Amino acid sequence: xxxxxxxxxxxFFVVVLFYPMLIFISRVPFVDQFSINFNKLSIRKGGNTFxxxxxxxxxxxIDLLILGSSMAYRGVDPRAFDSLGLAVFNxxxxxxxxxxxxxxxxxxxxxxxxxxxxxxxSPFTFTQAGSESFLDLISVRKDYQEMAYxxxxxxxxxxxxxxxxxxxxxxxxxxxxxIMLDKEDVYIKGGFxxxxxxxxxxxxxxxxxxxxxxxxxxxxxxxxxxxxxxxxKVYLFQSPVSEVYFSSIQNKETNYNYIxxxxxxxxxxxxxxxxxxxxxxxxDEIHLTKDGVExxxxxxxxxxxxxxxx
Amino acid sequence: MKLQNAFxxxxxxxxxxxxxxxxxxxxxASSAVDYYCGLKLGPxxxxxxxxxxxxxxxxxxxxxxxxxxxxSASSSRNDQRTRSFRQEGEIPNSxxxxxxxxxxxxxxxxxxxxxxxxxAFFKYxxxxxxxxxxxxxxxxxQPHISTLNLILPVxxxxxxxxxxxxxxxxYRGNLKPxxxxxxxFTFVAFFPQLVAGPIERASNLLPQFFKKREFEYQxxxxxxxxxxWGFFKKMVIADNCALVVNPIFENYQTASGLELIMGAIxxxxxxxxxxxxxxxxxxxxxxxxxxDLMTNFRTPYFSRDIAEFWRRWHISLxxxxxxxxxxPLGGSRVPKAKAIRNIFIVFLVSGFWHGANWTFIAWGGIxxxxxxxxxxIGKNRAHLHDxxxxxxxxxxxxxxxxTFLLVSVAWVxxxxxxxxxxxxxxxxxxxxxxFPTSYGWFGYNIRLALILFILLEWVGRxxxxxxxxxxxxxxxxxxxxxxxxxxLFFGVFGEPIEFIYFQF
Numbered sequence: 158x159x160x161x162x163x164x165x166x167x168x169f170f171v172v173v174l175f176y177p178m179l180i181f182i183s184r185v186p187f188v189d190q191f192s193i194n195f196n197k198l199s200i201r202k203g204g205n206t207f208x209x210x211x212x213x214x215x216x217x218x219i220d221l222l223i224l225g226s227s228m229a230y231r232g233v234d235p236r237a238f239d240s241l242g243l244a245v246f247n248x249x250x251x252x253x254x255x256x257x258x259x260x261x262x263x264x265x266x267x268x269x270x271x272x273x274x275x276x277x278x279s280p281f282t283f284t285q286a287g288s289e290s291f292l293d294l295i296s297v298r299k300d301y302q303e304m305a306y307x308x309x310x311x312x313x314x315x316x317x318x319x320x321x322x323x324x325x326x327x328x329x330x331x332x333x334x335x336i337m338l339d340k341e342d343v344y345i346k347g348g349f350x351x352x353x354x355x356x357x358x359x360x361x362x363x364x365x366x367x368x369x370x371x372x373x374x375x376x377x378x379x380x381x382x383x384x385x386x387x388x389x390k391v392y393l394f395q396s397p398v399s400e401v402y403f404s405s406i407q408n409k410e411t412n413y414n415y416i417x418x419x420x421x422x423x424x425x426x427x428x429x430x431x432x433x434x435x436x437x438x439x440x441d442e443i444h445l446t447k448d449g450v451e452x453x454x455x456x457x458x459x460x461x462x463x464x465x466x467x
Numbered sequence: 468m469k470l471q472n473a474f475x476x477x478x479x480x481x482x483x484x485x486x487x488x489x490x491x492x493x494x495x496a497s498s499a500v501d502y503y504c505g506l507k508l509g510p511x512x513x514x515x516x517x518x519x520x521x522x523x524x525x526x527x528x529x530x531x532x533x534x535x536x537x538x539s540a541s542s543s544r545n546d547q548r549t550r551s552f553r554q555e556g557e558i559p560n561s562x563x564x565x566x567x568x569x570x571x572x573x574x575x576x577x578x579x580x581x582x583x584x585x586x587a588f589f590k591y592x593x594x595x596x597x598x599x600x601x602x603x604x605x606x607x608x609q610p611h612i613s614t615l616n617l618i619l620p621v622x623x624x625x626x627x628x629x630x631x632x633x634x635x636x637x638y639r640g641n642l643k644p645x646x647x648x649x650x651x652f653t654f655v656a657f658f659p660q661l662v663a664g665p666i667e668r669a670s671n672l673l674p675q676f677f678k679k680r681e682f683e684y685q686x687x688x689x690x691x692x693x694x695x696w697g698f699f700k701k702m703v704i705a706d707n708c709a710l711v712v713n714p715i716f717e718n719y720q721t722a723s724g725l726e727l728i729m730g731a732i733x734x735x736x737x738x739x740x741x742x743x744x745x746x747x748x749x750x751x752x753x754x755x756x757x758x759d760l761m762t763n764f765r766t767p768y769f770s771r772d773i774a775e776f777w778r779r780w781h782i783s784l785x786x787x788x789x790x791x792x793x794x795p796l797g798g799s800r801v802p803k804a805k806a807i808r809n810i811f812i813v814f815l816v817s818g819f820w821h822g823a824n825w826t827f828i829a830w831g832g833i834x835x836x837x838x839x840x841x842x843x844i845g846k847n848r849a850h851l852h853d854x855x856x857x858x859x860x861x862x863x864x865x866x867x868x869x870t871f872l873l874v875s876v877a878w879v880x881x882x883x884x885x886x887x888x889x890x891x892x893x894x895x896x897x898x899x900x901x902f903p904t905s906y907g908w909f910g911y912n913i914r915l916a917l918i919l920f921i922l923l924e925w926v927g928r929x930x931x932x933x934x935x936x937x938x939x940x941x942x943x944x945x946x947x948x949x950x951x952x953x954x955l956f957f958g959v960f961g962e963p964i965e966f967i968y969f970q971f
Contacts, residue, residue, distance in 0.1 A: 160684045165691070168944065172951050179952055191912045192956055288961070313961035363717065 158200040173223025180322050195318045201400050204338040205230070206250050207297040209348045216246050218270045223247040223348070224258050226290075228396035231444050233275065235347035235444035237454035241462060246271075248346030252289030255377040256307055260294070262380055266387075273390040275461070278427075279443075280395075283369035283377070292319050310372065343448035351447060354440035362405040362442065369411060378419060385423050392461045395429040397453055402442040403431050428460050472649045475756065479658035483622070486662075490620040493589075497582060501630045504578040505644035505651070508571055510638045571638060578634035582627040589619055594823030622662035624820055628787055630655050633669035635791055642670050650676040659752040663745050665763040665783035672760070680757030689935065690754030695950050696932040697747030698958075704740030704920050706959035707913040708733040716820045716822070716882055719892045724901040727892060734882050735875040736917060739768060741820040742781070746931070766928040768874070771866035773837045774847035778872060784820070788813050803843070810842060811835045826889060830880040837873055857926075916957045 159447030182188055208229070211445060220243040223233050230248030238245045246269060248261055258276075288311050295301035295316075300321055308317055338344060343351045384391050403409070413429060418426035435456060438449030445453055484491045542809020587595075600612040633654070636642040645651050654673045660666075699738025715722050715730030722730065746763035753760045767779035777785050789798075796809045811832070841847045859867065876893075883889035937946050 158684075158687075161682070161684050161687045162686075168947060171944070172948055175948070179955065184954070191915055193912050194958065194960060196954060314955065314958075315960065 161407070166210055176300065177321070177325055180318060181326060183318075184249075184322070184326065193321065194314050205342060205344050205350045206293050208338075208344045209248070209250070210297060212346060212348060213246065214267065215247060217268050219244040219246045219367035220271065221245045221273045221275055222266075222269055222271035223249055223275045223277070224253070224261070225396075226253045226279050226282050227251050228398075228429070228443055229253075229277035230348055231350050231352060232277070232396050232450055232453060233452055233457065234345065234349045234351070234450055236345065237347070237451070237458065238462075241458065243345060243462075249277065249348065250290055251293045252282065252287055252386045254285065254290055255373045255380060256310065257287050257290040257294060259380050260304060260307075262383075264300075271389060273392065274384055275392045275394065275457075278377075278393050278416055279405075280367045280369060280416075283373040283412075284367050286312070286371070286373075288313045288316045291316045295320060295323050325363050337449055351450075352440065352444070354444075354446060356438045356446050356449070357440050359399045359401040359439060359442055362401055363409050364405050366407045368408075369412060369415065372393050378423075381419065381423050385425065391423070391425040393425055393427040394457065395431060395452060396443070397430040397435050397445065397449075398443045399439040399441075400437060425463060430460075468677070469649065471680060472647075472653045472676055472901045475658070476649055476653040476656060479653065479656040479661060482658040483656060486621050487618070493585060493620055493623070494656055495652070496531055496707065497585060497627060497630055498652045500581045501578050501634050501655070502645075502648060502651045503572040504634055507574040508634065509644045536624060552935060571672065574633060575638045578631065582631050582634075586623060586627055588624055591823045598825075599953065608964065617758075625664050625666055626655055626661060628666045628784075628820075629669075632666070632787065632791065633673065636669050642673070645673065647677070657753070657758070659749040659756075659758075660760055663742070663749070665746055665749065665761050666780075666787055667760060667783065668787075672758070675758050680701070682755075682757065686754050686757065686759075690751040692932065692934040692947075693747045693754065695751075695752030697744045697751060698751075698935055699950055699954055700740040700744030700747065700920075702744075702954050702958035702960075703916050705737045705744060706740075707916060707957065710742065710959065711913065712737055716892075719888070720894055720899075722895070722899065724896045724899050727896045727899070731875050731892075733877050735768070735878050737918075738878060738881070739764070740920075746871035747820075750890060766924050769867055769925065770870050771850045771863060772846065772870055773834065775839050775850040776870055777834070778851075784817065788817050788820075799842070806842070809838055810839055810927060814838065825886050826880050826883055829886050829889070830877050833877040833880060837877070912957050916953070919953070926956050 180195060183192035187291055189195075216251075221238065223229050223235075223245065226249060226314075230247050231249075235245035235247055243293070248265060248269075250257065250261070253261075286307065290305055292315070295304060296319075298304075301320070305320065308320060311317065341353045344354070345351050361462065381391060395413070395416070417427055430453060433456065436449055436452045438446040438452065440446050480491055480494075483494060596612050600610045603610050633642070633651075637644045650673070654667075654669065654676055657667075657672070710731050712734045715726055716734070719727060719730070743764040750760045750763070761783055763781060763783050765779040765782065767776050770776035770779055791808055791815045795814060797805055798809060799806045801809070814831040814835035815828055816831070818829070818834075819826040821827040821830075838847070841849075879892050880886065880889040884893060923933040927936050930936050934943075934946055935952070937943050
């Protein structure tokens with residue numbers, strides 16, 4: 158038994174010791190085509206996130222802070238609030254889950270000092286630890302090492318490899334290199350990304366059940382609790398999604414009831430924009446076209462801010 | 468030893484209960500019924516010359532060769548039984564023998580009814596109801612049916628078959644019933660192979676619970692090699708293939724002809740990597756605990772005909788059906804027409820074992836149809852031994868490739884939702900445009916992994932796997948590390964892709 162364990166431990170240490178070499182090899186051109194679990198940072202189109210943080214660093218004392226996933230930063234245009242005279246910043250990032258929201262709140266809340274928070278709550282982001290968001294953030298943030306505490310939550314090996322990659326070999330590339338924005342996207346000051354994509358017919362989707370993770374629920378509540386305790390007015394909303402996607406979710410009522418229950422518990426407003434008729438203008442399952450955003454933002458202001466009572 | 472068994476039993480029940488503790492009752496009930504029936508099926512009456520006690524002792528003269536139960540053997544079964552009594556010094560009168568056999572049959576019937584009843588209820592109840600309704604509707608009636616919302620207990624097909632093998636072997640007199648309750652319950656619930664096999668024979672596994680087990684370096688090392696290679700098969704081969712195969716099968720109406728061909732071939736690799744990977748991990752874990760489980764796969768895709776394929780694919784199930792269904796039906800030692808009937812029965816039942824769907828029955832039927840011509844020309848035992856050369860001959864390459872293609876065709880029925888979908892899948896190969904459109908070719912990573920996999924499987928086809936072939940620590944350690952790195956490099960992580968055979 159002793160011999161077996163000695164050899165096992167020896168093998169374990171050898172594997173760990175040479176692991177950085179594997180990460181380095183995964184970056185070599187040609188080899189990178191085979192390595193699906195490595196080297197995602199340098200190929201990420203993280204441009205809009207980088208610009209958003211650059212923008213946020215020079216912004217302070219706003220009226221309204223928007224949080225959430227791509228449905229937030231592609232769906233809520235700060236310019237729509239000009240008529241209300243509100244200073245708005247959109248801090249949404251790709252696939253942002255409550256865990257990443259808490260990280261960003263810790264980083265920006267004091268500086269941006271918002272009076273209100275408009276938080277896009279997508280049940281989908283509660284179903285995972287947010288590896289997409291993690292990759293998005295560590296590829297552009299210099300303080301990425303502070304996100305190491307998120308690593309144990311991931312089932313995927315990719316965030317761990319990406320983190321090690323950034324730590325060992327990728328210190329400057331993604332933050333100081335060329336900013337790559339999708340050619341269909343335009344970054345708008347204030348954190349919004351406007352798309353030029355046209356509405357598409359969305360193919361039928363398989364039925365899915367979105368099971369919210371307990372730890373994400375706990376983080377969601379703790380963030381909500383801290384915001385309410387700071388006397389920040391919070392508005393929760395579910396962004397409109399395509400009819401095809403909406404009807405593919407089997408347990409939407411359960412998830413809606415959960416959010417409603419939490420909203421009532423903390424006495425914050427909550428509205429699901431899938432409950433009202435909006436133009437079916439989506440370029441994919443969940444993202445609105447430019448016309449769709451305009452339509453949705455009018456409704457959003459009508460529902461939450463008609464009395465401008467912030 | 469008793470403590471070891473008790474610990475294993477507890478671990479096995481925790482393992483099974485982790486999925487759904489309510490179904491622990493089923494496995495306990497199944498074990499209890501077979502334990503009781505086993506005891507009642509004694510005393511041991513040998514229909515063979517060799518009887519194995521559950522403690523692993525050969526109860527007869529070891530020099531005598533084991534005889535296969537065959538129709539000719541079974542016709543003289545009563546004579547043999549009478550001889551057994553006489554050998555044991557008991558000469559009961561004919562009425563006593565009659566009542567004894569009636570009692571034994573009764574307990575065997577209880578065991579069969581209970582275990583097959585569990586399967587019939589949890590796995591096939593809705594299928595029978597719906598199929599009956601479909602059949603009645605053919606005559607213009609519209610029956611109002613109600614099905615049950617049943618959850619299929621994980622591993623039920625595996626552990627019921629395992630425990631049935633015990634009852635049948637005890638009934639046949641091949642195995643002495645055990646009085647050790649803990650050992651028997653652990654045999655039924657042994658966690659490494661509980662949910663997806665290999666389906667162990669009582670005569671192989673049960674005696675191992677009566678031996679004191681100590682950790683042996685070589686056995687542990689062999690176990691770790693199997694586990695490592697099993698993970699490679701599952702995470703690199705099966706799960707990568709699944710990422711390509713699933714969208715193709717879900718959208719076969721719009722996929723191109725080449726994509727559909729690719730989907731069928733990759734599914735063959737997926738199911739092999741998935742199931743044999745699980746078997747390797749199960750056998751490897753069992754070795755760490757000092758148990759030797761039976762081999763379940765022997766590089767089946769290098770088979771040169773369908774008969775050889777079935778000697779190499781899911782060996783624990785195919786030999787189960789051979790020993791407990793095919794041979795009792797008469798096997799091949801009956802007139803040709805009956806033998807063909809027997810082959811069909813075994814393949815159809817084997818297909819049906821996989822699930823309550825006509826697709827599995829069709830899959831079994833196709834294999835029967837492919838097997839029978841070889842059987843009729845007497846070539847079903849043409850490839851009993853592996854070709855020993857490293858480079859295969861051109862003839863072998865053609866044989867292997869054609870067998871693989873035939874097997875891949877049948878897999879489409881296994882994978883499809885309905886038989887109609889499977890037929891449609893093939894018609895769309897010719898109806899749709901040939902070249903890739905929406906789903907594209909599979910990535911470089913899977914192409915490289917598959918090439919590597921096929922080469923390593925070929926090299927290691929005489930051992931459990933290629934890792935066992937490598938001698939010398941300067942070669943062995945780089946091989947282990949390369950395999951670990953390959954899993955980390957090419958493997959699919961994230962949301963787990965469940966083992967296919969968990970659903971059976």
